[in-house]
Amino acid sequence: MIEVTHLTKRYGKHTAVDDISFTVEDGCIYGLLGPNGAGKSTTMNILTGYLSATDGTVKIDGHDIVEEPAAAKACIGYLPEQPPLYQDMTVTEYLLFVAELKGVRKKAERRTAVEKVCARAGLQGMEPRLIRNLSKGYRQRVGIAAALLGSPKVIILDEPTVGLDPAQMIEIRSLIHDLGKTHTVILSSHILSEVQTVCDRVLIIAKGKLIAQGTPEELAGKLAAKGTISATAQGGREAVLAAAAKVPGLSDLRVTAEKGGEVSFTAVSEAGTDLRGALSLALAKANCPVLTLSAESMSLEDVFLQLTEHPEEKEEA
Numbered sequence: 001m002i003e004v005t006h007l008t009k010r011y012g013k014h015t016a017v018d019d020i021s022f023t024v025e026d027g028c029i030y031g032l033l034g035p036n037g038a039g040k041s042t043t044m045n046i047l048t049g050y051l052s053a054t055d056g057t058v059k060i061d062g063h064d065i066v067e068e069p070a071a072a073k074a075c076i077g078y079l080p081e082q083p084p085l086y087q088d089m090t091v092t093e094y095l096l097f098v099a100e101l102k103g104v105r106k107k108a109e110r111r112t113a114v115e116k117v118c119a120r121a122g123l124q125g126m127e128p129r130l131i132r133n134l135s136k137g138y139r140q141r142v143g144i145a146a147a148l149l150g151s152p153k154v155i156i157l158d159e160p161t162v163g164l165d166p167a168q169m170i171e172i173r174s175l176i177h178d179l180g181k182t183h184t185v186i187l188s189s190h191i192l193s194e195v196q197t198v199c200d201r202v203l204i205i206a207k208g209k210l211i212a213q214g215t216p217e218e219l220a221g222k223l224a225a226k227g228t229i230s231a232t233a234q235g236g237r238e239a240v241l242a243a244a245a246k247v248p249g250l251s252d253l254r255v256t257a258e259k260g261g262e263v264s265f266t267a268v269s270e271a272g273t274d275l276r277g278a279l280s281l282a283l284a285k286a287n288c289p290v291l292t293l294s295a296e297s298m299s300l301e302d303v304f305l306q307l308t309e310h311p312e313e314k315e316e317a
Ligand SMILES: Nc1ncnc2c1ncn2[C@@H]1O[C@H](COP(=O)(O)OP(=O)(O)OP(=O)(O)O)[C@@H](O)[C@H]1O
Pocket: 011, 014, 015, 016, 034, 035, 036, 037, 038, 039, 040, 041, 042, 043, 159, 190
């Protein structure tokens, strides 16, 4: 449904999106996950044709967003991070206006379309209310209803739950889940648990780069596979590190303290393996008696933070 190839966006010297490629399949909910400033909004603004890319291509249902903008945009309904809602209009007035902008010609058709999207977005009973008097949750629903007008195949939602209270978040997530039954949905979020619960597939973006993608289960497997080992051994720094480096599956050795012939260090172990025994043996063989040794597994949240703070470590993920 969507093909993004080598997408790059530079603002002056700053590269906000850095050579990203991915494919979006029909009928799935995709989550663009990354910390603030990762490049999510920029990517979405390019997908929806609001921004031009510095390099790369975007095809929506076979239509290039630059060469055939009208055909490509007709496939997309977009809820920007700050939806342009007219506060002094009622819900119905605003949605009729958007329907007209989207080219629904006949008045009766606009009415029917607005009734339909109001029902779909859970806005029944809110139609005569002024937008300015709605809660943030209901304003998001109006934005989503507006995105649904024109029957687009793809719905793109930029941080749809940001600023909502927990109850509203749950309601909007359930609405998105429901939309996923009839549309291809792409949403952005900086909340790991949100994309894990709502999305079928996740793309993790950090510092403009795509650092991991897969189903939430695949990513949880990859991300949570790591553990950290902390140890202190007697001996010289070089002998201790050389012995530890020989243990297969142990990486990222870091010395944390060194004094009086004792070296403390941490290391990362892969794929849910417990490498304490192997490390202890390797150090003993190198004549470096082990004084302390402990292992901890990193939470998914920890690994996500580590990955997005140090995207260069993506290969290890
Ligand atoms: N118009 C602009 N001019 C210059 N730099 C920009 C512009 N828009 C965004 N940036 C920068 O590009 C980077 C990516 O921004 P973007 O808004 O796409 O990130 P994001 O992941 O959506 O974050 P947030 O959730 O905070 O919106 C950031 O460093 C941001 O400061």
